[in-house]
Amino acid sequence: MARARIVDPEQGPRSKRGAILVAAVERFGEDGYENTKWSEVADRVGIGQTALYHYFESKAHCLLTIMRLELQRSHDQFVEATKDETEPVEELRAAVRAAFAVTEQEIRQMRILQANMSLLATPRKSKREETERVAARQLVQMVERDWTNLLMRGMSKGAYPVRDAHTLGLAVLGMIVSVWRWYRPSGAIPLSEISEMIEGCVVRMVAE
Amino acid sequence: MARARIVDPEQGPRSKRGAILVAAVERFGEDGYENTKWSEVADRVGIGQTALYHYFESKAHCLLTIMRLELQRSHDQFVEATKDETEPVEELRAAVRAAFAVTEQEIRQMRILQANMSLLATPRKSKREETERVAARQLVQMVERDWTNLLMRGMSKGAYPVRDAHTLGLAVLGMIVSVWRWYRPSGAIPLSEISEMIEGCVVRMVAE
DNA sequence: AAACAACCTGAGTTCAGTTCAGTTTGACTG
DNA sequence: CAGTCAAACTGAACTGAACTCAGGTTGTTT
Structure with missing residues (x-):
């Protein structure tokens, strides 16, 4: 891909x-x-x-394009990382690790995406902006579905206790992306450590 | 209080x-x-x-004031909810429940706070705006410390496994506040259900 | 070398946020 | 109850960043 x-x-x-x-x-x-x-x-x-x-038709059109590209990348990376996993807990771990396997540019893109997410809520006046907005919105839903489906697979296999997969998926996703609000490459904690901590949290949240 | x-x-x-x-x-x-x-x-x-x-000196000054007031309220509510709890897991549960015991206006304030959090990162040109920004930043750190301290207390009492309390606290807080990005009172899932789901997630993340 | 599309520019427009130069309101004082 | 003062308010003008317009330049293609 x-x-x-x-x-x-x-x-x-x-x-x-x-x-x-x-x-x-x-x-x-x-x-x-x-x-x-x-x-x-x-x-x-x-x-x-x-x-x-x-x-670009406008500054906002450029921003929306950046956001759409990042969402597309996130989705692709999720699919790529989980496609060969069959064991539910390993699949979950792979998905979390993939979310943190990013370059510095991609970190900035995630930060931009998170900071301006609310832009996707309201329609845009111009055509090209609206096209990008709708595409981005659909990708958001696709990423949410990626997580929901992963959780539902694990639940139906009996590997995770049965819970509301949609809400749980949003909680997991929310915790992961919240990292981009505060993480800076120059910070004290390396990303690998954060990734491991979150991986553990997600597994306990979902599989116990 | x-x-x-x-x-x-x-x-x-x-x-x-x-x-x-x-x-x-x-x-x-x-x-x-x-x-x-x-x-x-x-x-x-x-x-x-x-x-x-x-x-207000400016539109931004009004926004920063709203954000500061909401942060103050969040902090106060955390303190109020946890002050009588001595058992770590119960204290944790009380803190999560308090975070979701909010009115509709407070939900909007949380949404505003989350959507504009990045405004707190860069200094403001005018004096009164900068005063509000610095106050809000300090309250953010105070809320982060509220969670970190709660986790450290539980760890030192042996009630939770020892982990990096700061990063874990940010993860917990990130998951909780991420709800305000998507929750709408008109939505399908009632807030009480979300609260219970997150409460369970937090307990498993922290105490297992 | 003519034609064309992609690419670019300086000058001018727009609009939301903001400043300015006062005017009105109502509580309090003597 | 007239005079005073600060709080509260206003219409008109200003500002600056996003954007439009009316063309000009560059490079490629035939």
Whole structure:
């Protein structure tokens, strides 16, 4: 499965779309979306601010694109990590580990996604923005279903006690993504340790 | 312990500060902060938009005030709920239940708090905004410490296995607050059921 | 080398948030 | 009960970042 990439080979050779997304991920990820001037992104790429509108309809359209790409990647990574597992508890562990097997850019993208999640709730006025929003929303539901289905499989096999799989799935997912609110690569605790701690928590939550 | 109230008796009798906060909580909670025009809040209160600046230095100052008040309330409620408990697992359960014993307005305030948490990360230019931001940040740390301390007490009493109490506390807190991202009073699952599910999850995560 | 699409720009517009320069309201004082 | 003062308020003007417009440039293709 091809992982969703910021740099899209579908674009023309002169296209700066990829560069804009990379720059936007850096700025939105470090200072936050609202705190970042759209013109700063243009400066970083080395083009005038109006040139941005050749690639994105608006600043929000760029943000929504980043969010959709990250959601697509998360979903793909979940599928990839769990496809060969048959034993429920191992499948659960693999899914958690996959969620934390990310690069620094992907950490920023997760942070952007979490910080702006509420943007997906209300319709957008422009067409292209709305398309990205709806796509992102569907991916959110898909990721939620990934977890719900994993839990239901384990429950029906008798490996986990039977509980409301949907609510439990949201709780597990909520705990995992909450890490991106506070984790910084420069922090005291390495990500591997956090991953192990969360893995243990999830297993106890679900399988005991 | 007096719970932090939106309507502050310290204000003069003619003051509309409380009414503004109530209106802002409604609008920010339903449509989101960015999606809400500051003038809509004024309309709802029944004053001109410039009158808002008599009470708040800016739209952001109002938001930060709402966030601080909600954090204060959360902290107070945690303290209130756990002060009489001596048995660690019961104390843990009481803390989780307290986190979900909220009114509809408080749910909106939690939603606003969660959606705009990243605002607390970067300094504000104006003095009064920065004061509120720093106060809110300290309350976040206080709430984190509430959980960390509860976990450490339980560990040192031998009631919970010893783990990194800080990271575990953040995980527990992250799971609890993540509920406010998706829960709606109109939804299919009643809050009491969610509360019970999370309570069980937290106990298994921490005490097993 | 002509044609065309992709890519880019400076000047101007918009709109929500904010400031300014006062005016009104009502409680309290002498 | 007239005068005073601070709290509360207002319409008009300002600001700055997102965005639009009306074209200009670049590189590729035939």
